[in-house]
Amino acid sequence: MAGSLGPEIQEKFQAALALSRVELHKNPEKEPYKSKYSARALLEEVRALLGPAPEDDDERAADDGPGDQALGAAEPRDAEGPGEQRALRLAVIEFHLGVNHIDTEELSAGEEHLVRCLSLLRPFRLSLGCVSLYIQAQNNLGILWSEREEIETARSYLESSEALYNQYMKEIGSPPLDPTEHFLPEEERLTEQERSKRFEKVYTHNLYYLAQVYQHMEMFEKAAHYCHSTLKRQLEHNAYHPLEWAINAATLSQFYINKLCFMEARHCLSAANVIFGQTGKIPATEDNPEAEGDVPELYHQRKGEIARCWIKYCLTLLQNAQLSMQDNIGELDVDKQSELRALRKKELDEEESIRKRAVQFGTGELCDAISAVEEKVRYLRPLDFEEARELFLLGQHYVSEAKEFFQIDGYVTDHIEVVQDHSALFKVLAFFETDMERRCKMHKRRIAMLEPLIVDLNPQYYLLVNRQIQFEIAHTYYDMMDLKVAIADKLRDPDSHIVKKINSLNKSALKYYQLFLDSLRDPNKVFPEHIGEDVLRPAMLAKFRVARLYGRIITSDPKKELENLATSLEHYRFIVDYCDTHPEAAQEIEVELELSKEMVSLLPTKMERFRAKMALT
Structure with a gap:
C-alpha cells in the first residue's frame, strides 16, 4: 500500500505528527504555536511531493454542503488504483492541515482543508482505507461549527458520522485502516486489534460530541443517552x-x-x-496522562x-x-x-x-x-x-x-x-423527626451555619445571595417559633421562660424578614411600587409572615398589643392592595392572599373590641 512512497515523504509526515503533539506550554512563551507552524510547513512539503489533487474531486468540493456527507451521495467504491491512493494520501494531509489551522485559531482555513479532505474521500468513504478518516474529518467540522454556535450544521456533520459508522459496521465490519497507516511501510502497519481500538475511539469521540450538541439544543434525553453511551464505551475500550x-x-x-x-x-x-x-x-499513557x-x-x-x-x-x-x-x-x-x-x-x-x-x-x-x-x-x-x-x-x-x-x-x-x-x-431531616424539641435543635443548627455567612458578605456585590440567606434565616426562626408555640400549647401553664423564648424567636424572624424587604428598597429607601418578578413571591411571603408574626407577639401590655395588631393589619392590607393593582401577584400567593383578605376583614373589629375593653379598665 505504501510501496510507492519514498522515505523522504514518510519521514516528513512522521516528523510533522511528532511536532503536532508537542504541548503548547513547551513552546517559547512568545511563540506558543512554533511547533504547530513547523508541523504545517512539513505537511505542505509532503502535499507538494504527492502532487496535485484529481480535478474532478476538487470541483466537487464546491458543490457539497454538510448534508451531502450523508450516505445518499454517489455510490462508494474502493480506493485501489494509484490515482485513488494519491487522493487518499492527499486527504490525510488535508485533514492534518485542517486540524493544524484550527489548533492555531485559524478556523476558516481549517474548515477549507477539512472540506477538501471530505471531497477527496467522498467516492471511497465506505472503504477500509477511508472510513475512519472521513468520520474524523466530519467530527472536527462538527466541533468547529459548534464553536461558531451553528449547532444545526454541527449536528448534521456529527449525525452523518454516526450513520457512516453504523453502515460500515453493518456492511463491512472489519477494523479499518488508521489514517497514519497510509504513510507507513508495509511492515509497520497496525494489528487488527490496534486498528479496532483506534476506530472505536473515533466513534466514541463522535458520540461524545453529539452529546454536547444535543445538550446545547436542550434535547436532554438524547444528550443523556449519548453521554451514557460515551462513558460506557470508554470503559469497555479502556480509553478514558x-x-x-x-x-x-x-x-x-x-x-x-x-x-x-x-x-x-x-x-x-x-x-x-x-x-x-x-x-x-x-x-500514564496517551489516553491517561494523569500521573500521581x-x-x-x-x-x-x-x-x-x-x-x-x-x-x-x-x-x-x-x-x-x-x-x-x-x-x-x-x-x-x-x-x-x-x-x-x-x-x-x-x-x-x-x-x-x-x-x-x-x-x-x-x-x-x-x-x-x-x-x-x-x-x-x-x-x-x-x-x-x-x-x-x-x-x-x-x-x-x-x-x-x-x-x-x-x-x-x-x-x-x-x-x-x-x-x-x-x-x-437539616430542614428535610426535621420533617421526619417527631420530637418537637429535637426539631428545634436541628433548625438551630441551620441558624448557626447561615448567620455567619452574611456577616462576611458585602451586600453590594452579593445582593442576591444576601437576600436568599436573609429569607432562609427568617423562615428558620419562623419555623422554630411555630414549634415553640406548639410545645407551649401542650403545657397547662407555660412559664415565663418559654414565653420569652417565643418572643425572642419572633423578634429574630421579624429582623431578618425586614432586612430582606429593606434590600428591595431603592437608594432613597423607598419601597418599590412594582416588585420585580424574580422576588415577587418571596416579597409577598415576607409581608404575610411579618403580618402574622406581629399578631403572635405575646405581651401583657394592652397598648403594645393594640400597636402590634395595627402593624399586622397594615401588612395584610399591603398584600390585598398590591394584588388588586397587580393581578400577577395574586397568582403567586393564592392561599396567603385569601388569608390576608380574611384578616383585613376581621382585625378592625377585633381592634375595636380591644379599644372598648381598654376604655373600661
Missing part, C-alpha cells in the same frame, strides 16, 4: 482519563436526579467514586464537584420523600406514609433488574467495585426518620468533602451553595 470520566459520570447523575431516577443516579455516582479512585494508580501529583489542584476540585453531586442526590431524594408524605400544611401525613410502605413491598424486582442492566457501567471486577459502593446507599425514598437519617449522614459527609475545596476564601458562591444545601439537609 479517570478525573474526566468521573466528573462526566457525576454530572450525568444530575440529569437522572432531575428525572427522579434515583437508581440510575446512584449508579453514575458510585461509578464516579470508583473511577476517581483510580487517579494516580494507573500508569501532576494535577493536585484539579484533583481536589473534581473531588469537591463529585461530592456536590452526591449532596444533590441525598437532598433531592429526601425532599422527594417529604413531598410524597406531607399534608396540606407541610407536616407528616401518617396515612400517606402507610400507603407508601405498602407500595414499597409491591415494587417489581424484575423492572429493577432491567433498569440496572440498562444503565450498568463496567464488567467483572470493575462492576463488582461499583456495586459495592451502590449497596451502601439507598435509592428508594426514605419512609421514616431512621431511613432519612441514613441519607442525611451521607449527604453531610459529602458536605464536609465539598467544603475542603470550596472554601469561603476564593469560592464564595460555591461555598455558600454548599452551606445552603447543608441547611436544607
Whole structure:
C-alpha cells in the first residue's frame, strides 16, 4: 500500500505528527504555536511531493454542503488504483492541515482543508482505507461549527458520522485502516486489534460530541443517552482519563436526579467514586496522562464537584420523600406514609433488574467495585426518620468533602451553595423527626451555619445571595417559633421562660424578614411600587409572615398589643392592595392572599373590641 512512497515523504509526515503533539506550554512563551507552524510547513512539503489533487474531486468540493456527507451521495467504491491512493494520501494531509489551522485559531482555513479532505474521500468513504478518516474529518467540522454556535450544521456533520459508522459496521465490519497507516511501510502497519481500538475511539469521540450538541439544543434525553453511551464505551475500550470520566459520570447523575431516577443516579455516582479512585494508580499513557501529583489542584476540585453531586442526590431524594408524605400544611401525613410502605413491598424486582442492566457501567471486577459502593446507599425514598437519617449522614459527609475545596476564601458562591444545601439537609431531616424539641435543635443548627455567612458578605456585590440567606434565616426562626408555640400549647401553664423564648424567636424572624424587604428598597429607601418578578413571591411571603408574626407577639401590655395588631393589619392590607393593582401577584400567593383578605376583614373589629375593653379598665 505504501510501496510507492519514498522515505523522504514518510519521514516528513512522521516528523510533522511528532511536532503536532508537542504541548503548547513547551513552546517559547512568545511563540506558543512554533511547533504547530513547523508541523504545517512539513505537511505542505509532503502535499507538494504527492502532487496535485484529481480535478474532478476538487470541483466537487464546491458543490457539497454538510448534508451531502450523508450516505445518499454517489455510490462508494474502493480506493485501489494509484490515482485513488494519491487522493487518499492527499486527504490525510488535508485533514492534518485542517486540524493544524484550527489548533492555531485559524478556523476558516481549517474548515477549507477539512472540506477538501471530505471531497477527496467522498467516492471511497465506505472503504477500509477511508472510513475512519472521513468520520474524523466530519467530527472536527462538527466541533468547529459548534464553536461558531451553528449547532444545526454541527449536528448534521456529527449525525452523518454516526450513520457512516453504523453502515460500515453493518456492511463491512472489519477494523479499518488508521489514517497514519497510509504513510507507513508495509511492515509497520497496525494489528487488527490496534486498528479496532483506534476506530472505536473515533466513534466514541463522535458520540461524545453529539452529546454536547444535543445538550446545547436542550434535547436532554438524547444528550443523556449519548453521554451514557460515551462513558460506557470508554470503559469497555479502556480509553478514558479517570478525573474526566468521573466528573462526566457525576454530572450525568444530575440529569437522572432531575428525572427522579434515583437508581440510575446512584449508579453514575458510585461509578464516579470508583473511577476517581483510580487517579494516580494507573500508569500514564496517551489516553491517561494523569500521573500521581501532576494535577493536585484539579484533583481536589473534581473531588469537591463529585461530592456536590452526591449532596444533590441525598437532598433531592429526601425532599422527594417529604413531598410524597406531607399534608396540606407541610407536616407528616401518617396515612400517606402507610400507603407508601405498602407500595414499597409491591415494587417489581424484575423492572429493577432491567433498569440496572440498562444503565450498568463496567464488567467483572470493575462492576463488582461499583456495586459495592451502590449497596451502601439507598435509592428508594426514605419512609421514616431512621431511613432519612441514613441519607442525611451521607449527604453531610459529602458536605464536609465539598467544603475542603470550596472554601469561603476564593469560592464564595460555591461555598455558600454548599452551606445552603447543608441547611436544607437539616430542614428535610426535621420533617421526619417527631420530637418537637429535637426539631428545634436541628433548625438551630441551620441558624448557626447561615448567620455567619452574611456577616462576611458585602451586600453590594452579593445582593442576591444576601437576600436568599436573609429569607432562609427568617423562615428558620419562623419555623422554630411555630414549634415553640406548639410545645407551649401542650403545657397547662407555660412559664415565663418559654414565653420569652417565643418572643425572642419572633423578634429574630421579624429582623431578618425586614432586612430582606429593606434590600428591595431603592437608594432613597423607598419601597418599590412594582416588585420585580424574580422576588415577587418571596416579597409577598415576607409581608404575610411579618403580618402574622406581629399578631403572635405575646405581651401583657394592652397598648403594645393594640400597636402590634395595627402593624399586622397594615401588612395584610399591603398584600390585598398590591394584588388588586397587580393581578400577577395574586397568582403567586393564592392561599396567603385569601388569608390576608380574611384578616383585613376581621382585625378592625377585633381592634375595636380591644379599644372598648381598654376604655373600661
